[in-house]
Amino acid sequence: xxxxxxxxxxxxxxxxxxxxxxxxxxxxxxxxxxxxxxxxxxxxxxxxxxxxxxxxxxxxxxxxxxxxxxxxxxxxxxxxxxxxxxxxxxxxxxxxxxxxxxxxxxxxxxxxxxxxxxxxxxxxxxxxxxxxxxxxxxxxxxxxxxxxxxxxxxxxxxxxxxxxxxxxxxxxxxxxxxxxxxxxxxxxxxxxxxxxxxxxxxxxxxxxxxxxxxxxxxxxxxxxxxxxxxxxxxxxxxxxxxxxxxxxxxxxxxxxxxxxxxxxxxxxxxxxxxxxxxxxxxxxxxxxxxxxxxxxxxxxxxxxxxxxxxxxxxxxxxxxxxxxxxxxxxxxxxxxxxxxxxxxxxxxxxxxxxxxxxxxxxx
Amino acid sequence: xxxxxxxxxxxxxxxxxxxxxxxxxxxxxxxxxxxxxxxxxxxxxxxxxxxxxxxxxxxxxxxxxxxxxxxxxxxxxxxxxxxxxxxxxxxxxxxxxxxxxxxxxxxxxxxxxxxxxxxxxxxxxxxxxxxxxxxxxxxxxxxxxxxxxxxxxxxxxxxxxxxxxxxxxxxxxxxxxxxxxxxxxxxxxxxxxxxxxxxxxxxxxxxxxxxxxxxxxxxxxxxxxxxxxxxxxxxxxxxxxxxxxxxxxxxxxxxxxxxxxxxxxxxxxxxxxxxxxxxxxxxxxxxxxxxxxxxxxxx
Numbered sequence: 001x002x003x004x005x006x007x008x009x010x011x012x013x014x015x016x017x018x019x020x021x022x023x024x025x026x027x028x029x030x031x032x033x034x035x036x037x038x039x040x041x042x043x044x045x046x047x048x049x050x051x052x053x054x055x056x057x058x059x060x061x062x063x064x065x066x067x068x069x070x071x072x073x074x075x076x077x078x079x080x081x082x083x084x085x086x087x088x089x090x091x092x093x094x095x096x097x098x099x100x101x102x103x104x105x106x107x108x109x110x111x112x113x114x115x116x117x118x119x120x121x122x123x124x125x126x127x128x129x130x131x132x133x134x135x136x137x138x139x140x141x142x143x144x145x146x147x148x149x150x151x152x153x154x155x156x157x158x159x160x161x162x163x164x165x166x167x168x169x170x171x172x173x174x175x176x177x178x179x180x181x182x183x184x185x186x187x188x189x190x191x192x193x194x195x196x197x198x199x200x201x202x203x204x205x206x207x208x209x210x211x212x213x214x215x216x217x218x219x220x221x222x223x224x225x226x227x228x229x230x231x232x233x234x235x236x237x238x239x240x241x242x243x244x245x246x247x248x249x250x251x252x253x254x255x256x257x258x259x260x261x262x263x264x265x266x267x268x269x270x271x272x273x274x275x276x277x278x279x280x281x282x283x284x285x286x287x288x289x290x291x292x293x294x295x296x297x298x299x300x301x302x303x304x305x306x307x308x309x310x311x312x313x314x315x316x317x318x319x320x321x322x323x324x325x326x327x328x329x330x331x332x333x334x335x336x337x338x339x340x341x342x343x344x345x346x347x348x349x350x351x352x353x354x355x356x357x358x359x360x361x362x363x
Numbered sequence: 364x365x366x367x368x369x370x371x372x373x374x375x376x377x378x379x380x381x382x383x384x385x386x387x388x389x390x391x392x393x394x395x396x397x398x399x400x401x402x403x404x405x406x407x408x409x410x411x412x413x414x415x416x417x418x419x420x421x422x423x424x425x426x427x428x429x430x431x432x433x434x435x436x437x438x439x440x441x442x443x444x445x446x447x448x449x450x451x452x453x454x455x456x457x458x459x460x461x462x463x464x465x466x467x468x469x470x471x472x473x474x475x476x477x478x479x480x481x482x483x484x485x486x487x488x489x490x491x492x493x494x495x496x497x498x499x500x501x502x503x504x505x506x507x508x509x510x511x512x513x514x515x516x517x518x519x520x521x522x523x524x525x526x527x528x529x530x531x532x533x534x535x536x537x538x539x540x541x542x543x544x545x546x547x548x549x550x551x552x553x554x555x556x557x558x559x560x561x562x563x564x565x566x567x568x569x570x571x572x573x574x575x576x577x578x579x580x581x582x583x584x585x586x587x588x589x590x591x592x593x594x595x596x597x598x599x600x601x602x603x604x605x606x607x608x609x610x611x612x613x614x615x616x617x618x619x620x621x622x623x624x625x626x627x628x629x630x631x632x633x634x635x636x637x638x639x640x641x642x643x644x645x646x647x648x649x650x651x652x653x654x655x656x657x658x659x660x661x662x
Contacts, residue, residue, distance in 0.1 A: 047558075050558070051562075052558050052562075071561075073564030081559060083555050086556075087559075088556075102565050
């Protein structure tokens with residue numbers, strides 16, 4: 001059964017088109033991430049799913065119901081907000097109980113649910129406090145508790161971790177993932193943080209300018225980005241984009257990489273898709289970890305190190321290929337200091353090629 | 364020449380300038396507020412009549428004050444006016460603020476319209492409403508001219524009802540101000556709280572009643588303080604609108620004090636009534652200030 005289906009949803013305010021035809025469908029129990037830069041329409045889409053805004057055209061299905069004309073409260077959803085949106089004058093217990101009171105859940109049952117949720121999120125000791133007496137992480141927990149108390153068929157998380165500091169964000173991320181494993185409820189999660197997207201999602205929808213650029217599993221999106229935008233948005237440090245021309249040499253299609261006056265022809269995988277396009281201007285996409293430092297190999301290029309950024313397990317080495325600044329993720333053992341030369345061998349099996357004009361992926 | 368809390372490079376001017384700048388207003392406040400409060404307090408224990416005298420008379424003036432029917436009419440009127448004025452302005456103001464907060468068109472223009480009466484002095488308000496409520500000139504005459512000859516609206520000249528005309532004019536003047544205060548408070552409330560409550564299934568009235576208005580408690584108290592002191596010291600509105608009449612039917616303590624001290628040559632009695640008013644205000648303001656200060660110390 002499809003837990004959530006969004007069918008050709010658009011949203012416009014006058015001449016401003018926020019969403020331009022969104023289609024998404026996920027199965028029950030899946031964790032859907034809507035990710036994109038600010039202004040891409042992801043929060044609007046979230047509000048449309050929640051029923052807080054109406055789509056201009058298109059349909060939203062939750063479970064097996066078309067919910068376009070159903071009020072937020074009857075959609076059987078729960079939402080966690082970026083600003084937590086706790087009711088400031090109520091203590092934690094009342095915050096969690098408010099929705100249940102409104103729905104007329106019997107007092108005794110309310111207490112059982114509150115106890116269960118508090119235990120699940122380890123916040124029994126916070127129940128009698130006001131939101132103003134809680135830290136950011138605790139408020140986040142309460143906001144999630146309030147959502148859990150509802151036991152909905154769909155959870156909506158609107159950038160829930162954005163207001164937390166870096167360490168807490170990682171902890172809560174893990175906690176949300178564990179919670180999802182335990183509850184197996186369908187979740188829609190909006191974020192602008194690609195790491196959250198990669199770590200949490202079963203399915204990721206990468207959005208830009210009101211259009212879904214790519215919809216797929218995290219691995220698909222990472223390894224086979226649909227276009228230049230997705231490739232640059234997902235992954236940190238970003239993928240390297242090296243402009244070059246398709247060439248043919250010894251019956252193989254490839255590109256020429258240059259460094260320090262040395263040029264080397266590297267054949268591309270999936271050459272079949274590129275047949276007949278020799279001479280075309282393309283952009284070669286290579287992730288930082290697709291470079292290996294080698295001593296003296298046939299397929300390596302000597303590169304002068306401009307800068308190194310040690311992160312502990314790896315060292316980012318900034319250098320140049322084809323006149324473009326690139327970043328290679330190397331083992332600290334292999335990284336040389338600035339000014340020195342390192343021989344880099346690109347792993348072409350995972351290389352991707354984009355059309356320089358349309359920015360879509362060719363191979 | 365340097366104290367431990369101030370860096371040494373601070374010169375004479377830097378240390379004394381703030382005190383010099385504040386000194387005149389401090390001095391003026393000391394003399395014209397606290398000095399005169401003290402003098403008034405002293406006068407209320409003297410037998411001053413037309414001019415201040417310093418013959419100690421103990422509590423004579425207070426005994427006289429409490430025996431005077433006119434004083435008790437003024438006190439009763441203050442409670443009627445204060446209660447209806449504060450309650451009414453608050454209710455109308457909150458209602459207007461909530462309605463204006465629904466993302467309506469031309470909100471700026473409407474807000475200005477409602478706020479405009481505040482720009483007038485109570486004297487102007489009082490005079491305008493006096494004309495409108497005057498049976499021979501305003502509303503009643505208009506209805507008669509339109510043919511409703513049975514229509515009567517003579518509250519202004521009716522000694523049982525004249526205080527209520529003061530309430531009407533006061534509400535007209537101050538409701539917009541209350542609206543502005545509450546509107547500012549409503550704007551400070553996070554939108555997502557309302558969204559969360561909507562998803563929780565609360566209706567709009569319930570959202571306002573259970574979540575938003577309780578969150579506006581500080582605004583509520585500030586407004587209450589402002590309205591109460593307007594009510595207690597209200598003088599100009601009554602003078603312009605009813606002149607305390609008919610007779611002394613719409614007297615309030617402030618007009619009573621003015622009449623006694625400056626027109627009827629009973630300065631000691633006037634001083635005693637002024638002291639009673641001060642005590643009433645103090646009884647409300649001091650606990651409020653105390654709780655506010657304590658809260659800010661705790662925060």
